[in-house]
Amino acid sequence: GENVEQHPSTLSVQEGDSAVIKCTYSDSASNYFPWYKQELGKRPQLIIDIRSNVGEKKDQRIAVTLNKTAKHFSLHITETQPEDSAVYFCAGDTGTASKLTFGTGTRLQVTL
């Protein structure tokens, strides 16, 4: 089955700096890669996603890049703000199996 690895597990940045979180996946059939933000005790919130036919996608301060050859994808947050502090999860979906496999999570702390 699919295996998604994520790093770093914790990331501390100063307000205004950029944050980058990286994930790798094992199943070459995976073709959908969402990123979720989860606050304590809350449901995961989709912040951006990318499909395998696209190499990069951007939404304001958030961008995701995908390298299918290397089987890795990354989340980029620019101009970080304290409200960006949360746990971020990447995930992969093979489509055929129709289920999401989550990465291990990254705890992002944006300090003033």
Added chain:
Amino acid sequence: GAVVSQHPSWVICKSGTSVKIECRSLDFQATTMFWYRQFPKQSLMLMATSNEGSKATYEQGVEKDKFLINHASLTLSTLTVTSAHPEDSSFYICSARTGSDYGYTFGSGTRLTVV
């Protein structure tokens, strides 16, 4: 947008008792519902996939007789934790596909504490 309503949001039960968690899709038909468990400071781990009208598919290591899943209609899926023990204490969350073009909607989660 698509909404999945999950209840209860939290529950405390005594060891040995059973607890039922419900997930309802409010404005769409959820053919497939996914059930996850999340321990503190850990990731979401898929427990099982339920399809309306058929038996659930459990992930390796998940006891199907302990975690009973029922998906009797296109708008309701339930997870029953039977003979709960303290180690079952966790955050349980459901998720449904909202259409053919991917997209997953998550319930708000249930915090289960077994004492």
